[in-house]
Amino acid sequence: MDEALTAAASRRVARPAPxxxxxxxxxxxxxxxxxxxxxxxxxxxxxxxxxxxxxxxVREALQRLQTDxxxxxxxxxxxxxxxxxxxxxxxxxxxxxxLETHSARGAAQNAKPEDVEQLWALQQEGVDALAxxxxxxxxxxxxxxxxxxxxxxxxxxLAELISQVTRRVRWYYMxxxxxxxxxxxxxxxxxxxxIAKGDxxxxxxxxxxxxxxxxxxxxxxxxxxxxx
Amino acid sequence: MDEALTAAASRRVARPAPxxxxxxxxxxxxxxxxxxxxxxxxxxxxxxxxxxxxxxxVREALQRLQTDxxxxxxxxxxxxxxxxxxxxxxxxxxxxxxLETHSARGAAQNAKPEDVEQLWALQQEGVDALAxxxxxxxxxxxxxxxxxxxxxxxxxxLAELISQVTRRVRWYYMxxxxxxxxxxxxxxxxxxxxIAKGDxxxxxxxxxxxxxxxxxxxxxxxxxxxxx
DNA sequence: ATACAAGCTTCTGTATACAGAATCCCGTAC
DNA sequence: GTACGGGATTCTGTATACAGAAGCTTGTAT
Numbered sequence: 001m002d003e004a005l006t007a008a009a010s011r012r013v014a015r016p017a018p019x020x021x022x023x024x025x026x027x028x029x030x031x032x033x034x035x036x037x038x039x040x041x042x043x044x045x046x047x048x049x050x051x052x053x054x055x056x057x058v059r060e061a062l063q064r065l066q067t068d069x070x071x072x073x074x075x076x077x078x079x080x081x082x083x084x085x086x087x088x089x090x091x092x093x094x095x096x097x098x099l100e101t102h103s104a105r106g107a108a109q110n111a112k113p114e115d116v117e118q119l120w121a122l123q124q125e126g127v128d129a130l131a132x133x134x135x136x137x138x139x140x141x142x143x144x145x146x147x148x149x150x151x152x153x154x155x156x157x158l159a160e161l162i163s164q165v166t167r168r169v170r171w172y173y174m175x176x177x178x179x180x181x182x183x184x185x186x187x188x189x190x191x192x193x194x195i196a197k198g199d200x201x202x203x204x205x206x207x208x209x210x211x212x213x214x215x216x217x218x219x220x221x222x223x224x225x226x227x228x
Numbered sequence: 229m230d231e232a233l234t235a236a237a238s239r240r241v242a243r244p245a246p247x248x249x250x251x252x253x254x255x256x257x258x259x260x261x262x263x264x265x266x267x268x269x270x271x272x273x274x275x276x277x278x279x280x281x282x283x284x285x286v287r288e289a290l291q292r293l294q295t296d297x298x299x300x301x302x303x304x305x306x307x308x309x310x311x312x313x314x315x316x317x318x319x320x321x322x323x324x325x326x327l328e329t330h331s332a333r334g335a336a337q338n339a340k341p342e343d344v345e346q347l348w349a350l351q352q353e354g355v356d357a358l359a360x361x362x363x364x365x366x367x368x369x370x371x372x373x374x375x376x377x378x379x380x381x382x383x384x385x386l387a388e389l390i391s392q393v394t395r396r397v398r399w400y401y402m403x404x405x406x407x408x409x410x411x412x413x414x415x416x417x418x419x420x421x422x423i424a425k426g427d428x429x430x431x432x433x434x435x436x437x438x439x440x441x442x443x444x445x446x447x448x449x450x451x452x453x454x455x456x
Numbered sequence: 457a458t459a460c461a462a463g464c465t466t467c468t469g470t471a472t473a474c475a476g477a478a479t480c481c482c483g484t485a486c
Numbered sequence: 487g488t489a490c491g492g493g494a495t496t497c498t499g500t501a502t503a504c505a506g507a508a509g510c511t512t513g514t515a516t
Contacts, residue, residue: 018303019470043497054471056284059499063288067295075246076477078498091385095330102326157319161389247500271467282501287469304507306468458516465510472503480495486488 019053023061026051031070031081032171038083042071069168089172089222093215096165097208100146103162104191104207106153108200115152116196122148123192126185138179145188149195173218180217184210247281251289254279259298259309260399266311270299297396317400317450321443324393325436327386328374332419332435334381336428343380344424350376351420354413366407373416377423377435401446408445412438 027047030036042062048055066073072080107115126141146166150159187210194203255275258264270290276283294301300308339347354369374394378387415438422431 041497045497055498056470056472060288060291063291064295067292076498077479088385091383094383095327095385095389098326098330099323102323155319155322157316157323157393161323161393165385269467273467283468284500284502304468305509460515461513463510463512466508468505468507470503470505472501474501475499477498478496481493483490483492485490 020057020060020064023047023051023053023057024064027061027065028070036081038081040081042079042081044078068164070171084172089169089219092165092169092172093211093218096162096169097211097215099158099162099165100150100211101204101208103150103153103155103158104195105200105204106155106158107149108195108198108203110154111152111195111198115148116192118148119145119152119192119195123185123188126188130181130185135179138181142179142184149191152195173222178221180214184214187213248285248288248292251275251279251281251285252292255289255293256298264309266309268309270307270309272306296392298399312400317397317447320393320397320400321439321446324390324397325439325443327390327393328378328439329432329436331378331381331383331386331390332423333428333432334383334386335377336423336426336431338382339380339423339426343376344420346376347373347380347420347423351413351416354416358409358413363407366409370407370412377419380423401450406449408442412442415441 027036027042036042044055044058044062048058051058062071062073062079065071066079070082072082074080111119122141122145126138126145129137129141147163150162153159187206191203191206191210194206255264255270264270272283272286272290276286279286290299290301290307293299294307298310300310302308335343350369350373354366354373357363357365357369375391378390381387415434419431419434419438422434
């Protein structure tokens with residue numbers, strides 16, 4: 001736990017930047033890495049002391065963490081680390097699939113030649129990472145590709161929702177994260193082709209199947225890993 | 229402005245319930261009814277005094293208002309009432325259509341006989357209100373019908389996103405709110421029939437067209453009203 | 457007249473302090 | 487041994503206090 005704390009503390013003295021943001025990031029980190037366990041009661045004073053700040057920024061961070069689905073805030077009782085359930089994971093994946101599908105449609109409608117070029121560049125990065133067996137780069141490339149498609153779609157509201165949902169989805173499968181690999185990137189290539197042609201129906205259909213497959217894949221792995 | 233303030237103040241002494249919620253509600257009310265204008269700088273101390281509370285609950289309310297899209301929070305500068313744009317309205321309507329469409333699909337897959345019965349009851353309520361020319365009841369029935377469809381879909385994540393997006397959409401067209409009327413309720417009837425049959429594809433298709441039409445309708449009215 | 461800079465004012469961001477609710481612990485009664 | 491109740495404790499929710507940044511005002515120089 002201490003590393004995260006010192007990180008936040010040093011960030012504090014370094015800049016006059018909003019402290020609650022550092023707390024927000026630190027707490028997500030602690031939740032993701034398991035230092036704070038699902039259902040655990042988060043006592044504001046404790047967090048404040050550990051992070052070297054007052055209760056105020058902690059409270060504000062907790063509020064945002066609630067709206068982002070990381071903690072539950074029970075009135076007069078405080079914050080509790082949200083307990084993920086299989087059901088909620090399914091719901092998140094379902095919603096994400098719908099949003100990403102819409103995003104692909106928008107991208108196909110709006111993509112300019114330079115956008116397509118950039119998409120192919122990201123695709124190449126992913127394929128290279130796959131060939132090198134560099135998992136970290138692979139995950140980064142995947143994230144970048146999806147994010148860029150969303151940005152091409154040009155719908156800020158959509159982009160924000162996708163980012164929100166994706167972050168939450170990621171949490172569930174964090175401990176067993178394992179990219180799907182070759183198949184996924186073949187699907188990406190087909191997707192980019194459809195976007196390049198401006199074929200919105202085909203692009204959205206490919207994305208729908210793509211995200212649904214990814215969801216199924218993750219759930220299968222989770223089941224195999226015996227994750228709650 | 230004063231009514232909202234006294235309301236919040238009285239709510240304060242009345243219960244030990246979370247004060248920030250009252251502030252949150254009061255501020256949305258003030259934004260919707262135009263007391264707080266788009267772009268306006270919201271000074272925490274002023275709001276706190278007017279509402280008869282300290283800055284603390286105000287700050288926490290502002291945070292949530294930001295994540296819900298009502299205000300923009302600029303670091304070291306404070307909160308500003310969010311300025312709605314035509315573009316953002318279009319994006320919200322687009323996202324809402326996608327989410328509602330998915331909701332209709334889920335409802336068709338899950339609907340039990342008693343759910344269908346309840347849907348028809350809500351439909352009847354809407355038709356009655358339409359016949360009576362009771363706009364308020366009509367809007368309420370419409371909201372209830374859509375909400376019930378979402379609840380039948382049984383996806384809590386989806387439900388929350390829809391509720392969030394719908395609230396924001398409503399703001400844009402608040403000043404010129406005017407239900408679409410007969411056509412909309414004919415579409416509702418077809419939708420319920422599809423749900424009753426468990427025809428997910430048809431249900432989602434009807435909902436897609438329905439929400440898109442409603443969106444177009446609202447935009448047309450807004451344009452006619454010369455709204456920014 | 458305009459551009460610039462120093463000082464002041466205002467406001468946010470953070471910390472500390474206080475009041476009351478919820479919970480827990482322990483003793484007592486049955 | 488178990489159920490109940492009172493008191494202490496802990497924690498949240500709210501209020502007040504303080505430090506520093508951002509913006510405005512005013513005066514000066516070009």
